[in-house]
Amino acid sequence: MGEKDELLARSRRLGADPRYTNYAGGNTSAKGTETDPVTGEPVRLLWVKGSGGDLGTLTEAGLAALRLDRLHALAGVYPGADREDEMVALFDYCLHGRGGAAPSIDTAMHGLLDAEHVDHLHPDAGIALAAAADGEALTKECFGDRVCWVPWRRPGFQLGLDIAAVRRAHPQAIGVILGGHGITAWGDTSEECERRSLEIIHTAQEFLDERGRPEPFGPALPQFAPLPVPERLARAAALAPVLRGLASTDGPQVGHFTDADVVLDFLHRAEHPRLAALGTSCPDHFLRTKVRPMVLDLPPAADLDETVARLRELHTAYREEYAAYYHRHAEPGSPPMRGADPAIVLVPGVGMFSFGRDKQTARVAGEFYVNAVNVMRGAEAVSRYQPIGESEKFRIEYWALEEAKLARMPRPKPLAARVALVTGGGSGIGRAIALRLAAEGACVVVADRDTEAAGRVAAEIGTADHAVAVTADVTDEDQIRAAMAAASLAFGGVDLVVNNAGLSLSKPLLDTTLADWDVQHDVMARGSFLVSREAARLMTAQGMGGDIVYIASKNAVFAGPDNVAYSAAKADQAHQVRLLAAELGGHGIRVNGVNPDGVVRGSGIFAGGWGARRAAVYGVPEAELGAFYAQRTLLKREVLPEHVANAVFVLTAGELSHTTGLHVPVDGGVAAAFLR
Structure with missing residues (x-):
C-alpha cells in the first residue's frame, strides 16, 4: 500500500x-x-x-x-x-x-x-x-x-x-x-x-x-429535571417551529433536535448557565455553534405560552448582544456581520435545538456542541474550563480566510432550507413530487398511510438529512398532528405542504353509495382540510410564511361521466384553495392548486382499478387509456407524474412569489376544463 x-x-x-x-x-x-x-x-x-x-x-x-x-x-x-x-x-x-x-x-x-x-x-x-x-x-x-x-x-x-x-x-x-x-x-x-x-x-x-472530581457540572437542580419522554417530545415539537422562525430572522434555517442524555444532564446541573455563557473552545466548535448558545432560563414545566414569550425576549437580547460582540471587535476590513441569530438553543428538561443552512449543517452544529459539553466536563473535572478569549474567537469567526471559504461554497438550490411535507408521497404523483422537491434542495417528509411505501421513497431520496417517512392517514386528525410533529422534530417545522393523497371510485350517480361518497370526501375534501389546518397552525407559529399546494384535477371544473363523488370532492379541494388563499395571505402563506388530466402511467390510483373502470367508460382498452387521454387534448401529450411535480416546483420555488389562489392546469390542454 x-x-x-x-x-x-x-x-x-x-x-x-x-x-x-x-x-x-x-x-x-x-x-x-x-x-x-x-x-x-x-x-x-x-x-x-x-x-x-x-x-x-x-x-x-x-x-x-x-x-x-x-x-x-x-x-x-x-x-x-x-x-x-x-x-x-x-x-x-x-x-x-x-x-x-x-x-x-x-x-x-x-x-x-x-x-x-x-x-x-x-x-x-x-x-x-x-x-x-x-x-x-x-x-x-x-x-x-x-x-x-x-x-x-x-x-x-x-x-x-x-x-x-x-x-x-x-x-x-x-x-x-x-x-x-x-x-x-x-x-x-x-x-x-x-x-x-x-x-x-x-x-x-x-x-x-x-x-477528575465527581459532578463537574455541579449538583442537579430539580426544577430542570428532564421531562418524561412523551411530554419531552411533545414540548420539543411545539417549540421547534417557534425557535426555527426566530433562528431564521436573518435567513432561512433548517433545524435539528436532540434530547441525548449528555445534553439533558448538562442542562439539569447548576453550572450550566455559567459554562454555556463562556461559549465553546476549539475553533472548529465555535465556527459551527457561534460564540455561545441561547439558553432558556425557565423550567420545562412552565406554561407553553410563557415559555414562548420568554424565548422571544431571549432571542431579542441574543441578537443585541451578538451585534455588540461584533462591533466590539470589528475592524475597518472585517467582513460584514453574517447574522445575529443563535445556532444553538438549549432548553432545560427538553434538549438542544441546532440550526443551519441545511439539515446536515444543523445536525453537525448540534454534534459539535455535544463535543463542547464533553470538553467542559473534562476541563471542569480536573481544573476550570477556560476557552480562548472573545477577541480571539472573533478573529477566527470573521477571518478573511473563513470568508473566502464561505464564498467558494456552491450556490444554494432553489428550495434549500425549505421543508416540504407531501401526502400520498409513497407512490405515483406524490413520489414524483417528493423526488423533485428533494432534487431542488428541500428536506422532505414523505407522508403516506402505507408506511413501507413512504419509507422506500424516503430512502430513494437519501439519508435522514434529506428525507424522513411518516405514517399518515389523512382522514385521521391524530395522525396528521403526529406527522407535523415528526416534521418539526426532524427539520424544525414545515414550509411547503402538498395535499396529494387521494383515491377514486368511478361510478354513475345511481350506483354511487353513501359509503362511496363519504370515502371520497373523507380522503380528499376532509383530508386536505385537516392537513392544511395543521400546516397553517405550524406555519403561523414559525412566522416564515409558506406554501400549501393542492393536487386537484381538471375534473374540478370538467363534468366527466360516471364520476360524481370523485369530481365533487375535487371541486371541494379547488375551492379550498381560494378560501385559504384569502384567509392565510396575511401570514405570508400562499395557497395554490394544480389541475392534472388523468395520470395513467405511474399512478397508484389508476393501478388500483380506477384505470380499468375509466377505460370501460370510454370504451377503450386499459393499456391505451393514457394515449386516449392524450388524443383529446390540444397538445396531444400524455400527462405523467413528473409533469405534475414540475408545476409544484414552479409554484413554490420563489419566482411566483406574488401568486396565490391560482390553479395551474397540467392537462395537455383540455378546452372544457379552461378556467373561467
Missing part, C-alpha cells in the same frame, strides 16, 4: 470515531516521493487533507498535493505573524499537478514538521486539557515529556513553525497539545502516527477519568 492509500485508510479510521475528531474537522498528511513528469527526477511531495473535507469520508480527490521543496522555501519569504494570512495564497504556487483539493490553513503545520506522517485532531479529551485554566501543567502531569504544550495560536503559518520548533527541541516527543485547540501527533510510518494519536487521546481520557 502506497503512502496515499495508507493516508486515506488512516484518515477514514480516525474520522469515523467522534471521540477522535468532529465531522469535517482535523487534517492528516503523508510525505513521499514521486517522479516529476517534466524532469523525470524524483520529487518529494506532501499529501494533506484539503480545505473543507471530512476525514471519515476522505478520498484522493480531497487531498492537496504540494512540493515539499517549495513549501519549505516559503519560510524564507514569511513576512511574520501579522501578515501570515498572505501565505495561504502562496500554497497554490507549491501545488504539484492539477486537480485535488484547495490547501487548507493547516498545510504549514504538516509541511514544515519534520515527520513523514502527521495527524491534527480535535478529540474531546485532548481539548479538555487544552481548554483547562492550567492546561500546560496538566499536560506535563498527564504525559511527562512525551507530549509537549504549545500555547494558543491561531491556525496558520506561524503555528506550523512553532510546532516544528517544538519537534526539534524535544526529539522524544510524539506530539503536542495545542492550547485552546486540539492535538497534533507524528510518526515515521502511518501506523506509528495513528498509534501515537490514539495514545494521546486515550491517555488524556484515562487521566480525566482517574483524576
Whole structure:
C-alpha cells in the first residue's frame, strides 16, 4: 500500500470515531516521493487533507498535493505573524499537478514538521486539557515529556513553525497539545502516527477519568429535571417551529433536535448557565455553534405560552448582544456581520435545538456542541474550563480566510432550507413530487398511510438529512398532528405542504353509495382540510410564511361521466384553495392548486382499478387509456407524474412569489376544463 492509500485508510479510521475528531474537522498528511513528469527526477511531495473535507469520508480527490521543496522555501519569504494570512495564497504556487483539493490553513503545520506522517485532531479529551485554566501543567502531569504544550495560536503559518520548533527541541516527543485547540501527533510510518494519536487521546481520557472530581457540572437542580419522554417530545415539537422562525430572522434555517442524555444532564446541573455563557473552545466548535448558545432560563414545566414569550425576549437580547460582540471587535476590513441569530438553543428538561443552512449543517452544529459539553466536563473535572478569549474567537469567526471559504461554497438550490411535507408521497404523483422537491434542495417528509411505501421513497431520496417517512392517514386528525410533529422534530417545522393523497371510485350517480361518497370526501375534501389546518397552525407559529399546494384535477371544473363523488370532492379541494388563499395571505402563506388530466402511467390510483373502470367508460382498452387521454387534448401529450411535480416546483420555488389562489392546469390542454 502506497503512502496515499495508507493516508486515506488512516484518515477514514480516525474520522469515523467522534471521540477522535468532529465531522469535517482535523487534517492528516503523508510525505513521499514521486517522479516529476517534466524532469523525470524524483520529487518529494506532501499529501494533506484539503480545505473543507471530512476525514471519515476522505478520498484522493480531497487531498492537496504540494512540493515539499517549495513549501519549505516559503519560510524564507514569511513576512511574520501579522501578515501570515498572505501565505495561504502562496500554497497554490507549491501545488504539484492539477486537480485535488484547495490547501487548507493547516498545510504549514504538516509541511514544515519534520515527520513523514502527521495527524491534527480535535478529540474531546485532548481539548479538555487544552481548554483547562492550567492546561500546560496538566499536560506535563498527564504525559511527562512525551507530549509537549504549545500555547494558543491561531491556525496558520506561524503555528506550523512553532510546532516544528517544538519537534526539534524535544526529539522524544510524539506530539503536542495545542492550547485552546486540539492535538497534533507524528510518526515515521502511518501506523506509528495513528498509534501515537490514539495514545494521546486515550491517555488524556484515562487521566480525566482517574483524576477528575465527581459532578463537574455541579449538583442537579430539580426544577430542570428532564421531562418524561412523551411530554419531552411533545414540548420539543411545539417549540421547534417557534425557535426555527426566530433562528431564521436573518435567513432561512433548517433545524435539528436532540434530547441525548449528555445534553439533558448538562442542562439539569447548576453550572450550566455559567459554562454555556463562556461559549465553546476549539475553533472548529465555535465556527459551527457561534460564540455561545441561547439558553432558556425557565423550567420545562412552565406554561407553553410563557415559555414562548420568554424565548422571544431571549432571542431579542441574543441578537443585541451578538451585534455588540461584533462591533466590539470589528475592524475597518472585517467582513460584514453574517447574522445575529443563535445556532444553538438549549432548553432545560427538553434538549438542544441546532440550526443551519441545511439539515446536515444543523445536525453537525448540534454534534459539535455535544463535543463542547464533553470538553467542559473534562476541563471542569480536573481544573476550570477556560476557552480562548472573545477577541480571539472573533478573529477566527470573521477571518478573511473563513470568508473566502464561505464564498467558494456552491450556490444554494432553489428550495434549500425549505421543508416540504407531501401526502400520498409513497407512490405515483406524490413520489414524483417528493423526488423533485428533494432534487431542488428541500428536506422532505414523505407522508403516506402505507408506511413501507413512504419509507422506500424516503430512502430513494437519501439519508435522514434529506428525507424522513411518516405514517399518515389523512382522514385521521391524530395522525396528521403526529406527522407535523415528526416534521418539526426532524427539520424544525414545515414550509411547503402538498395535499396529494387521494383515491377514486368511478361510478354513475345511481350506483354511487353513501359509503362511496363519504370515502371520497373523507380522503380528499376532509383530508386536505385537516392537513392544511395543521400546516397553517405550524406555519403561523414559525412566522416564515409558506406554501400549501393542492393536487386537484381538471375534473374540478370538467363534468366527466360516471364520476360524481370523485369530481365533487375535487371541486371541494379547488375551492379550498381560494378560501385559504384569502384567509392565510396575511401570514405570508400562499395557497395554490394544480389541475392534472388523468395520470395513467405511474399512478397508484389508476393501478388500483380506477384505470380499468375509466377505460370501460370510454370504451377503450386499459393499456391505451393514457394515449386516449392524450388524443383529446390540444397538445396531444400524455400527462405523467413528473409533469405534475414540475408545476409544484414552479409554484413554490420563489419566482411566483406574488401568486396565490391560482390553479395551474397540467392537462395537455383540455378546452372544457379552461378556467373561467
